[in-house]
Amino acid sequence: xxxxxxxxxxxxxxxxxxxxxxxxxxxxxxxxxxxxxxxxxxxxxxxxxxxxxxxxxxxxxxxxxxxxxxxxxxxxxxxxxxxxxxxxxxxxxxxxxxxxxxxxxxxxxxxxxxxxxxxxxxxxxxxxxxxxxxxxxxxxxxxxxxxxxxxxxxxxxxxxxxxxxxxxxxxxxxxxxxxx
Amino acid sequence: xxxxxxxxxxxxxxxxxxxxxxxxxxxxxxxxxxxxxxxxxxxxxxxxxxxxxxxxxxxxxxxxxxxxxxxxxxxxxxxxxxxxxxxxxxxxxxxxxxxxxxxxxxxxxxxxxxxxxxxxxxxxxxxxxxxxxxxxxxxxxxxxxxxxxxxxxxxxxxxxxxxxxxxxxxxxxxxxxxxxxxxxxxxxxxxxxxxxx
Numbered sequence: 208x209x210x211x212x213x214x215x216x217x218x219x220x221x222x223x224x225x226x227x228x229x230x231x232x233x234x235x236x237x238x239x240x241x242x243x244x245x246x247x248x249x250x251x252x253x254x255x256x257x258x259x260x261x262x263x264x265x266x267x268x269x270x271x272x273x274x275x276x277x278x279x280x281x282x283x284x285x286x287x288x289x290x291x292x293x294x295x296x297x298x299x300x301x302x303x304x305x306x307x308x309x310x311x312x313x314x315x316x317x318x319x320x321x322x323x324x325x326x327x328x329x330x331x332x333x334x335x336x337x338x339x340x341x342x343x344x345x346x347x348x349x350x351x352x353x354x355x356x357x358x359x360x361x362x363x364x365x366x367x368x369x370x371x372x373x374x375x376x377x378x379x380x381x382x383x384x385x386x387x
Numbered sequence: 388x389x390x391x392x393x394x395x396x397x398x399x400x401x402x403x404x405x406x407x408x409x410x411x412x413x414x415x416x417x418x419x420x421x422x423x424x425x426x427x428x429x430x431x432x433x434x435x436x437x438x439x440x441x442x443x444x445x446x447x448x449x450x451x452x453x454x455x456x457x458x459x460x461x462x463x464x465x466x467x468x469x470x471x472x473x474x475x476x477x478x479x480x481x482x483x484x485x486x487x488x489x490x491x492x493x494x495x496x497x498x499x500x501x502x503x504x505x506x507x508x509x510x511x512x513x514x515x516x517x518x519x520x521x522x523x524x525x526x527x528x529x530x531x532x533x534x535x536x537x538x539x540x541x542x543x544x545x546x547x548x549x550x551x552x553x554x555x556x557x558x559x560x561x562x563x564x565x566x567x568x569x570x571x572x573x574x575x576x577x578x579x580x581x582x583x584x
Contacts, residue, residue, distance in 0.1 A: 242423075255432045255435075258432055267577075329424045343418070347419065368398075372400065378417075385417060
C-alpha cells in the first residue's frame with residue numbers, strides 16, 4: 208500500500224513519545240478500528256472500550272514495532288484484533304449471536320480474511336481527501352444515486368461524478384495489491 | 388433513495404481506457420465486498436484517546452471496576468484489613484496480598500505493613516514479590532497507590548531477580564487511596580498486580 212511507509216514513520220515517532228504523531232495516527236485509524244470493533248462486538252460501549260485499549264496499546268508498544276517485520280497497517284490491525292478479542296472474552300455471555308448460516312458460509316479463516324480485507328479498504332478510504340471519501344461512502348453504503356448525492360451535498364452532479372471517479376482511481380493505487 | 392447499490396457505469400462514466408476500467412472495476416468489486424465503515428467515531432473515544440500518555444494509567448471503566456472489585460474481594464477474603472502478622476524479623480502489623488493481572492498471571496506479591504513512625508508519619512513496608520521478569524535497560528517496576536483508577540502516589544521503585552524482598556516507606560494516609568498497584572515505571576503500563584488498600 209502506497210502509504211505504508213508513512214504509517215511506519217508515524218508509529219516509529221509514536222515509539223519515541225511523539226504525541227503529534229500519535230494524534231495523526233488516531234485520525235487515520237480511528238474509524239477503521241472503531242468500525243471493526245463495532246462489527247465484531249456489536250455494542251457501542253464495548254467497541255469504544257476496545258478502540259480505546261487499541262490506541263493505549265499502540266502508545267505503549269509502538270517502540271516494539273519493526274518495519275522490516277511487516278507493514279504498519281498489519282501491525283495496527285493485529286493490535287486492534289487483540290484488543291477486540293480480549294474485550295469479547297471478557298464478556299462472552301453478551302457476545303453477538305451469530306446466525307447459523309454465517310457459520311456454514313465462512314469458517315474462522317475466511318472470516319479473518321474478510322476482516323482483513325475490510326480493514327484494508329477502510330484504512331485506504333481514510334487516506335482519501337474528505338470530499339472524495341464522502342461521495343464514495345454515500346454511493347456504496349447509503350444507497351443514494353449520484354443525483355441524490357449531488358442534492359444531499361448541494362453540489363453539481365458533475366462535481367459528484369468527478370470526485371467519485373477521482374477517488375476510485377486514488378483507491379486503485381492505494382489498494383494496488385489487494386484482490387476481492 | 389434507491390434500493391440498489393450504484394451502477395458501475397453511472398459511477399465511472401463510459402470514457403475510460405480498458406486499463407482504467409479494469410482498475411476501477413477491481414476497486415468497485417472491493418468496495419462492494421466489504422461492509423460500510425463506522426459513520427462516526429464517538430467523541431468520548433476521541434477525548435479518552437487524547438488523554439493517553441498525558442495521565443497514568445488509562446483504564447477503561449469496565450476494566451477498572453473489574454480489577455478493583457476482584458482485588459477487593461480477594462484481599463478481604465484472604466487478608467482482612469487489620470490482620471496482624473509478624474514474620475522474618477520485620478514487625479508486620481498487616482499484610483496485603485496482591486492479585487496478579489492478565490499481563491502477569493504467574494506473579495505473586497504481598498505487602499507487609501509495619502508500624503507508622505509517629506514522629507515522621509512514615510509507614511514502613513516490606514514488599515515480597517515473585518514471578519516478575521528481571522528488567523534491563525534502565526527499566527524498573529514501581530509500587531504505587533491509586534485512587535479512582537489513577538496514579539496517586541509512588542511508594543518506591545525496584546527491580547527483581549526471582550523472589551525479591553524490598554523494604555520501602557511511604558508517608559501517605561493510606562485510607563485516602565483505593566488500591567495498591569505494581570506496574571512497570573512507564574506511561575500507561577498495565578497493572579501487573581493490584582490489591583485494595
